Amino acid sequence: MVMWVFGYGSLIWKAGFNYDERLVGFIKGYRRVFYQGSTDHRGTIDYPGRTVTLIPADGEVCWGAAYKISKKEDKETAFTYLEVREKQYDKKAYLDFFTEPNASTPAISGVMVYIASPDKKLNKNYLGPASLEDIANQIVNAEGPSGPNRDYLFQLEKALVQSGCKDKHVIDLANEVRRILLERENTGS
Numbered sequence: 001m002v003m004w005v006f007g008y009g010s011l012i013w014k015a016g017f018n019y020d021e022r023l024v025g026f027i028k029g030y031r032r033v034f035y036q037g038s039t040d041h042r043g044t045i046d047y048p049g050r051t052v053t054l055i056p057a058d059g060e061v062c063w064g065a066a067y068k069i070s071k072k073e074d075k076e077t078a079f080t081y082l083e084v085r086e087k088q089y090d091k092k093a094y095l096d097f098f099t100e101p102n103a104s105t106p107a108i109s110g111v112m113v114y115i116a117s118p119d120k121k122l123n124k125n126y127l128g129p130a131s132l133e134d135i136a137n138q139i140v141n142a143e144g145p146s147g148p149n150r151d152y153l154f155q156l157e158k159a160l161v162q163s164g165c166k167d168k169h170v171i172d173l174a175n176e177v178r179r180i181l182l183e184r185e186n187t188g189s
C-alpha cells in the first residue's frame with residue numbers, strides 16, 4: 001500500500017524525505033491557524049514561536065501539498081523522520097484530499113495529516129488564538145534551531161503563492177510582520 005502525507009505548513013516547501021509524486025490540493029472542513037507553539041523548530045522553551053495547525057471549520061478548505069511514498073524503505077524512513085520532525089503535533093488524522101475545487105469525490109482517501117490539538121494535556125505547547133498583532137509580534141521575536149519564526153511565515157506565504165493558493169490568515173499575518181519590521185527599522189528599536 002502506498003502512503004500519502006498532506007502538508008499544510010513547512011511540509012509544503014520542504015518535504016525532507018523521498019517521494020514519488022507531489023500534488024497540490026486541499027482538505028475539507030479545516031482552517032490553517034498559527035495556534036501551535038514551537039519550542040523545537042521556530043522558538044525556544046523560553047520564547048516559543050508559532051507554527052500552523054488545523055482547526056475544524058465547517059464549509060472551509062485548507063490548501064497544501066500531498067506526497068505519495070511508494071517504496072517500503074522510503075515509507076519507513078519517511079515515517080520515522082516525520083515522527084521526530086512533527087513530534088510537537090500530537091494527533092494524526094487520515095483525511096480525504098481533493099485537487100479539483102468542484103469535485104465531490106476525493107483524489108485520494110486516507111491522506112495522513114499531523115495536527116496539533118488544543119488539548120493541553122496531550123499538547124503542552126498549544127497557544128491558541130490571539131490578536132493578529134500579538135501573533136505577529138511573537139513571530140517577529142522568535143527564533144529556534146530551524147531558524148527565525150518570520151522565515152517560516154514568509155516561506156509558507158511564498159509556497160502558497162507558488163501553488164496558486166490564497167490564505168487570508170497567512171497573507172494578513174505576513175503583512176503585519178512586515179509592517180512591524182519596517183516600523184522597527186524606521187524607529188531603530
Ligand code: SIN
Binds near residue numbers: 006007008009010114
Ligand atoms: C505540516 O507542514 O503539515 C505540519 C506543520 C509544520 O510542520 O509546519
